[in-house]
Amino acid sequence: MTKTMMSVAALLVAVSTSALASSQVWNVTEEGLGGVKTSQGTWIMNVDGSNKLSGHAEMQADNGNTFTYNVDGSINDSIYTVTIGKRTDGKNGCVWSGHSPAHADQKSHGLIGEVQCDGNVRFLVRAGF
DSSP states (O other), X not given: OHHHHHHHHHHXXXXXXXXXXXXXXXXXXXXXXXXXXXXXXXXXXXXXXXXXXXXXXXXXXXXXXXXXXXXXXXXXXXXXXEEEEOOTTSOOSEEEEEEOOOOTTSOOSEXXXXXXXXXXXXXXXXXXX
């Protein structure tokens, strides 16, 4: 009986832990600060119950070239802070800080924010989910 109860308890913990994490597909556009689209694609994001983010991106530049990168970050007070690593397009040391563009009385399923990379490289990321 005790062994059965332990098995049931272990199963409940496993199910509740996996329920706290969710996987989302974000449609992302990278834009120059002048508003010119430079690439678009998707971020496959894992969001866990403690507001941690992780995932990877598959992007296509406006010249047709494709590139990928990893994302890792957190959500704190509705601000998304994401480190962008291992970019295959050569941009290094990139960090994105995103927030909802909506006002308090509006609902939004998107984020916008600026990315800053090494070498004073800056651009905007718009993400919809």
